[in-house]
Amino acid sequence: MSESRPNPRAERTRAALLGAARRLLAERPVDAVTVDDMVQAAGVGKGSFYNHFEGREGLVAALSGEIRAGVEAAVARVNAAETDPGRRMIRAVCTYLRYAVDEPERTRLLVRLHGGHAALxxxxxxxxxxxxxxxxxxxxxxxxxxDAGVLFVLGLAQITMVRVAVEPQPEPAARLAQDLGTMLLRGLGLASPQADQLAAEAADEIVRRGAFAQPSPAGAAA
Incomplete structure (x- = not known):
């Protein structure tokens, strides 16, 4: 069986729709963005939209999955050799904060779409x-x-991501990551000297120096 060849025009249309939706949804609630808004912002016909997505919810799901998969892949790289739960925790949080530095628009969207995912x-x-x-x-x-631990980490990480996305610069983000990372680890129960050290190391390596930063997903731009 012959494999179907990529259709460059279709790929460009899909990328334009995803990019337009990303921009709109980063600033507005999902219910306030219509298919008409998306196709107008993308500069494509409405019929083209339905060639790629069943509806608004389908596009939102595709966009959300693309963003989340990219960040989770970065977390997996960061923690590939880590076994200690304290180090894994702070390195994962710092990876999300570095993502907020590199991709503030996608970060706002990620928090908007997943802010309700406190479903334990x-x-x-x-x-x-x-x-x-x-x-x-x-x-x-x-x-x-x-459950208490999950809610504690989620709440602190999400609100810090929003703050970093407002000022997406490595140095202030790293200082914030170190301070709040220390608070997070102490809140989970780690002793202060070790919490301070782990937070400082992760903030410097991941947030300040971007050791695991990756380029934006292909096709995500409008």
Whole structure:
């Protein structure tokens, strides 16, 4: 069976729609953005929209999945050789903050679309839950339970991402990452000297120096 060849025109149209939706949804609630808004901003026909997506929700899901997959892949790279839950936790948070430096528009959209994912059983929180469970089992964390730990980390990380996206510069973002990272690790139960050291190392390597920064996904630009 012969493989279908990529259609450059179709790929450009899809990329234009995703880029337009990303810009619009970074500034407005999902319900305030219509298909007509998206096609107008993308400069394509409405019929072309439905060649690629079943509706607004389908485009939003594709956009959300693209952004989240990119950040999660970066977290996996950052923590590929890490086993300690404290180091994994702060390095993952710093990866999200570096993403906010590099991609402020996508960050605003990510927080807007996933700000409601405090659903504790959400697949999006699976890795976070696993790290907190491991930390509790190893005696590294002392939060009351896993759910409390998940909500604590999510809340602090999301609001910090929003702040970094307002001023997406490595140096102030790294200082903020170190200060709030220290608070996060202390809040989870790590002793102050170790929490300070882990937060400082992760903030410098990942946020300030961008050791794991990657280019934007292909086709994500308008």
């Amino acid at each position: 059983g959400s697949p999006l929180n699976r890795g976070l839950r696993a790290d907190i469970e491991q930390g509790l089992a190893a005696g590294r964390f002392t939060v009351p339970d896993v």
